[in-house]
Amino acid sequence: MLKNSNNDKSKGIDIVDRLFTEKPIEKRLVITPLLLKEKQIKQGSIDLRLGTEFIITKKTRFSNLDLDDVKELEINIKNYQKMLTIQFNDKLVLHPGQFILGSTLEYLRLPDDLIGYIIGRSSWGRLGLIIATAILIHPLFAGVITLELTNLGEVPIVLRPGRRIAQISFHKSIIQTEEDFSAGKYYGSTHPSFSEIHKDPDIDIFKQFREKKNIK
Amino acid sequence: MNSDKNIIKEFLNSSLFYFYKLENLINEIKTYSFYSEDYRDLINILSEFNEIVTNNFRELKSKIIEKIKTSSPIEIYNENVVQLNRFNLFLKYFNQIISIFINAENFYIHQGIFILIENFTKKISKISRFIIYPFFPSSKSGMRLNYAYKNLLDFFRKFDKEVEKPEIEDFLLFSIPTLNKEDLLSSCLLGHEIGHFINEKNQIGRNITSEKFMDYQSIFRTNYNKWIKELQAKKPTLKFDLHMESVFFKIWFRIISNWIKEIICDKIGLKLFGLSFFFAFLDFIYINNPYNKGTEKHPPNWLRLKILIDEIQDKDGEISKFIKNYKIDQDFIGEKIKNIISFVQKNFTEEKQEKDEIIQKMKEKVEIAIVRESAIKELNNRKFYHKYINSKLDECIKEYCYKFKIDDMNDVIKLLDLYIIPNEIIDFKKKNSKAVNIITILNAGWLYFLFKIKNHYNILKNLNKMEVRKRFNELLLKAIELSNIQQKIDKILKKAIIKRIFEIFGENNKKEIGLSDLIKELKLEKNFYRQAIEESICELIRKRKLINIRENFIINLNFIIIQKLNVLKSSI
Numbered sequence: 001m002l003k004n005s006n007n008d009k010s011k012g013i014d015i016v017d018r019l020f021t022e023k024p025i026e027k028r029l030v031i032t033p034l035l036l037k038e039k040q041i042k043q044g045s046i047d048l049r050l051g052t053e054f055i056i057t058k059k060t061r062f063s064n065l066d067l068d069d070v071k072e073l074e075i076n077i078k079n080y081q082k083m084l085t086i087q088f089n090d091k092l093v094l095h096p097g098q099f100i101l102g103s104t105l106e107y108l109r110l111p112d113d114l115i116g117y118i119i120g121r122s123s124w125g126r127l128g129l130i131i132a133t134a135i136l137i138h139p140l141f142a143g144v145i146t147l148e149l150t151n152l153g154e155v156p157i158v159l160r161p162g163r164r165i166a167q168i169s170f171h172k173s174i175i176q177t178e179e180d181f182s183a184g185k186y187y188g189s190t191h192p193s194f195s196e197i198h199k200d201p202d203i204d205i206f207k208q209f210r211e212k213k214n215i216k
Numbered sequence: 217m218n219s220d221k222n223i224i225k226e227f228l229n230s231s232l233f234y235f236y237k238l239e240n241l242i243n244e245i246k247t248y249s250f251y252s253e254d255y256r257d258l259i260n261i262l263s264e265f266n267e268i269v270t271n272n273f274r275e276l277k278s279k280i281i282e283k284i285k286t287s288s289p290i291e292i293y294n295e296n297v298v299q300l301n302r303f304n305l306f307l308k309y310f311n312q313i314i315s316i317f318i319n320a321e322n323f324y325i326h327q328g329i330f331i332l333i334e335n336f337t338k339k340i341s342k343i344s345r346f347i348i349y350p351f352f353p354s355s356k357s358g359m360r361l362n363y364a365y366k367n368l369l370d371f372f373r374k375f376d377k378e379v380e381k382p383e384i385e386d387f388l389l390f391s392i393p394t395l396n397k398e399d400l401l402s403s404c405l406l407g408h409e410i411g412h413f414i415n416e417k418n419q420i421g422r423n424i425t426s427e428k429f430m431d432y433q434s435i436f437r438t439n440y441n442k443w444i445k446e447l448q449a450k451k452p453t454l455k456f457d458l459h460m461e462s463v464f465f466k467i468w469f470r471i472i473s474n475w476i477k478e479i480i481c482d483k484i485g486l487k488l489f490g491l492s493f494f495f496a497f498l499d500f501i502y503i504n505n506p507y508n509k510g511t512e513k514h515p516p517n518w519l520r521l522k523i524l525i526d527e528i529q530d531k532d533g534e535i536s537k538f539i540k541n542y543k544i545d546q547d548f549i550g551e552k553i554k555n556i557i558s559f560v561q562k563n564f565t566e567e568k569q570e571k572d573e574i575i576q577k578m579k580e581k582v583e584i585a586i587v588r589e590s591a592i593k594e595l596n597n598r599k600f601y602h603k604y605i606n607s608k609l610d611e612c613i614k615e616y617c618y619k620f621k622i623d624d625m626n627d628v629i630k631l632l633d634l635y636i637i638p639n640e641i642i643d644f645k646k647k648n649s650k651a652v653n654i655i656t657i658l659n660a661g662w663l664y665f666l667f668k669i670k671n672h673y674n675i676l677k678n679l680n681k682m683e684v685r686k687r688f689n690e691l692l693l694k695a696i697e698l699s700n701i702q703q704k705i706d707k708i709l710k711k712a713i714i715k716r717i718f719e720i721f722g723e724n725n726k727k728e729i730g731l732s733d734l735i736k737e738l739k740l741e742k743n744f745y746r747q748a749i750e751e752s753i754c755e756l757i758r759k760r761k762l763i764n765i766r767e768n769f770i771i772n773l774n775f776i777i778i779q780k781l782n783v784l785k786s787s788i
Contacts, residue, residue, distance in 0.1 A: 019642075032640050033651070033702045052697065088701050105701075107637040107694065142635050144694075162701070187676065188635055188687050190694035 018111070029170075030109035030142075040164065047121065047164040048104040051144060053191040054084045054092060055101035077195055092159045094129070094151045101192040102147045105162060109142040115173045118145055118166050128153020131166050139173050143189040224284060228277045231300075234307055235270045241314050242266060258365075258387050262313065265368065269306050276300070306371055312364035328400055328693030331654070331700045400692045401665060404496035404658055407485025412477075414484055421477035425469075432472060436465050475515040479523055486527055490618030491542075491553070492658040494524055495666065498560065525557055541618070542659070544625050552667055618655050628652055628660035633668060635675050637691055639698035651702035652695070661692045 018029040031048075034040050040047045062076050081101070086092045094100065110116055116137035120130065130150045137145060147166060151157050159165075186193050242263050276299055365387045415421050425432075440461055485493040501517045528538045535557065539550050624641045631638040638657055642649045665688065676684050 030636050032637055033649070033698050035702060035705045088704075105698070107639075107698070109634075109636055185678075188691065190637070190687075190690045 027111050027113075028109075029111055029114060031106050031168075033106065035105075035162075042167075045167040045169045048106050048118070048145070048166045048168055050147075050159060050161050050163050050165040051103040051105040051191070052086055052088055052161040053103060054086065055081045055192045055194065056084050057099060058082055081194060083191070086161050088162045089160055092161075094149060094157045094159055096128075096151050096154055096156065099148070099150050102149050102159070103144040103189075103192040104147065104166065105144075107142075107144050107190065108137070108168075110137060110139050112139045112176070113173050114139055115171045116141070117169045117171065118147075119169070121165065121167055124165055127157055129157055129165075137168070142187055144191065146186070146189070146192045225281065228280060231303060231307070232270075232273060232277065235266065235273060238266055238307070238310055238314065239270070245314070257384065261384070262310070265306075265372070266310070269303065273303055276303075302371065306368075309364050309367045309371060313368070316364070328696040331696050398689065398693070400658070400689055400696070401492070401662055402496055402499060404489045404492040404662070405485070405500055407489040407493045408481045408497075410488060411481030411484030415477060415480055421473065421480050424476055424480075425473045429469075432469060433465070436468055440464070471512055474513045475519075478514050479520065482520055482524060483527060486524060488618060489655065490622065490659050491528075491538075492618075492655075492662045494528060495662045497521070497524065498556070521560055525560065528553075528557070542622055542625050544629070544663070549663060549667065556666075618659065622653070622656045622659055624652055624656050625660055625663075628656055629664055629668070632660065632664045632691070633671055635672065635691075637695050637698065639695040640702060651699040651706065654696050654699065657692055657695050657699065661688075664688075 018027070019031060019034075031046060034046075035049070040049075057080060062072075062079070065073060065076055065080070084092075092100075104118075108116070118132050118135050118137060120132065124131065128151055130152055131147045132145075133148050145166075145168075149159070242259060246259055369385075482497070485497070489496075498521070501521065529535050530537050535553055536550055539553065542549070627641045628638040638652055638660065640649045640651050665685075669685070669688065672684050672688055673681060676687065679687070
């Protein structure tokens with residue numbers, strides 16, 4: 001059974017218990033599907049598998065991705081990337097230095113008091129594979145987790161959807177906001193998502209700030 | 217003389233060049249991003265065919281060139297003309313197949329759609345393969361592909377009897393309309409297309425029409441004069457001779473046969489997909505052409521709808537019996553569906569159609585008007601259908617009927633309400649899970665979409681309604697993909713368990729063992745695999761494999777197994 005780090009069983013977060021008991025949904029953790037549970041659920045973490053959909057990058061004509069030019073940015077992001085599907089257990093070759101977006105096969109839903117941290121498995125890390133840079137998953141998140149896959153090694157790595165590639169660990173959250181729950185940009189996604197950085201609310205503020213400065 | 221030799225050499229070289237060209241085309245198609253395994257099967261078979269034929273052609277070429285040196289080219293040509301003709305035929309058929317793929321457009325399609333089709337079609341026929349193609353300019357492409365493939369097989373039978381024939385007899389092609397290529401809920405219409413396949417294989421439509429041929433003839437004869445008079449009254453310039461009667465009957469019979477075929481396919485769709493087919497059909501009609509009056513090949517939409525509604529409703533006009541299978545909140549859903557049906561009946565009735573300008577249409581399609589007058593009565597007679605369809609159809613699709621696939625409807629709807637992917641249902645007591653059937657996902661998806669999608673608008677406040685619907689569609693597609701993967705893994709697991717049971721308990725091993733011992737012996741975790749073991753053993757019993765070795769070892773697997781054995785014993 002998976003317990004939190006303080007080893008206090010009475011206060012511990014029993015992940016397996018959360019997965020399989022009929023608690024109210026707010027308190028429940030959902031990870032589906034766990035194809036071979038006894039292999040995936042470990043002391044301290046749960047292994048996650050590589051999904052079947054990927055976003056690969058293309059050669060493009062534009063010179064850069066400028067965060068201030070929101071309209072252009074949205075179009076450029078989609079022009080620069082392409083969705084690709086690989087069948088379960090089929091292969092995709094990740095070349096040295098190549099960057100692609102993948103996702104977990106599992107769909108997750110976190111309760112309001114849990115934070116998830118997704119990290120690579122060391123077996124893959126030793127081959128030079130980096131799986132995620134933005135590793136935090138907020139409470140109440142639902143969806144598959146987008147993985148940022150990069151091969152830092154010297155030889156191509158063959159990826160097969162369905163293989164255990166990442167692991168997720170949970171911490172109890174003590175930060176609770178009183179605001180109504182509002183689903184985030186990537187809420188409910190079922191495949192790797194394109195960046196939606198152009199929807200950041202503060203982009204406009206910085207843009208206005210810069211424009212005023214230029215006028216002066 | 218020399219020039220003749222050169223011409224033959226040129227001819228042989230250019231033929232060989234075409235083979236290489238075909239090889240390149242196959243390689244090109246291989247790089248397309250198609251995800252259907254069936255498609256890969258076809259390409260693999262084509263590659264093998266091409267290799268065999270190219271090698272044979274090379275041999276023939278070297279033989280001919282060898283002979284050119286010693287004998288006259290005319291003799292050589294005569295000697296090998298049959299073989300060369302066959303190679304030409306091969307090139308022709310091969311090109312037919314390749315051109316179908318090359319000329320079609322290539323779109324991204326979600327795996328869920330493929331899985332949906334493959335799941336049905338593979339179970340229904342093991343010797344057929346189904347190529348799912350996003351869009352075809354011509355609706356006859358599917359037929360052409362099958363025709364070209366059959367030609368190719370025939371060619372091989374003539375070409376070399378020793379060449380192993382592939383087990384796959386047909387390659388049928390489904391084309392998905394561009395608009396629906398990612399819309400899972402609309403894809404339920406594929407039930408109708410699968411119906412065509414079942415109908416073709418079992419000749420249901422043909423049997424009905426041939427058996428009722430005499431009846432049709434008598435209906436036609438008794439009504440012919442009346443119809444002619446009515447038509448002449450509407451259009452006095454129309455004149456009918458005696459020989460026209462047979463011509464009219466041919467047309468009339470052709471239309472009846474076509475319409476019956478289509479209606480049977482609708483019924484099969486409803487049997488396979490349940491309510492999800494009905495809703496998808498309704499959706500399709502609303503979007504496309506609500507007042508379609510039918511063509512020579514397809515009956516008018518109102519008639520198709522009426523027959524579907526008749527299937528759903530009881531004799532008293534109640535739908536409770538149909539929904540009973542769904543094991544859902546019958547009052548709520550039942551009332552809603554009833555409203556939909558009454559709305560449909562108001563808006564798509566026969567009366568409504570008759571108010572339209574039929575005369576105008578009659579000018580173009582007199583035959584349709586004739587059918588409208590009388591055959592409809594026959595088509596609406598439920599007994600008429602059930603006599604033929606139910607017995608035959610049940611044999612074909614009993615195992616795949618929606619009725620047996622929608623047990624977890626309530627749970628799936630609950631999951632959707634919480635924005636959780638509905639791919640598996642967890643049994644909290646057993647701490648176990650099972651994959652949800654695709655039909656359940658589709659039906660729950662439709663019911664949720666129709667009656668509860670507002671809850672998703674509330675969850676995803678920041679998105680517009682179209683975006684929410686898109687996300688909902690993606691949620692269902694992903695659910696299908698994941699449940700399919702889970703089902704496959706479960707199957708592999710059960711097979712492995714069965715294998716291990718036989719390994720542990722060989723025929724000479726007299727060992728008494730309980731379920732917990734077995735779990736321990738198999739090194740499995742109790743909660744996760746208890747169900748899998750039970751199911752595996754039940755399967756063994758079902759296949760009567762366990763009975764044979766039962767004398768040698770006793771598996772004391774709780775009361776379940778004993779019960780199963782007793783049931784089996786009494787049935788033998």
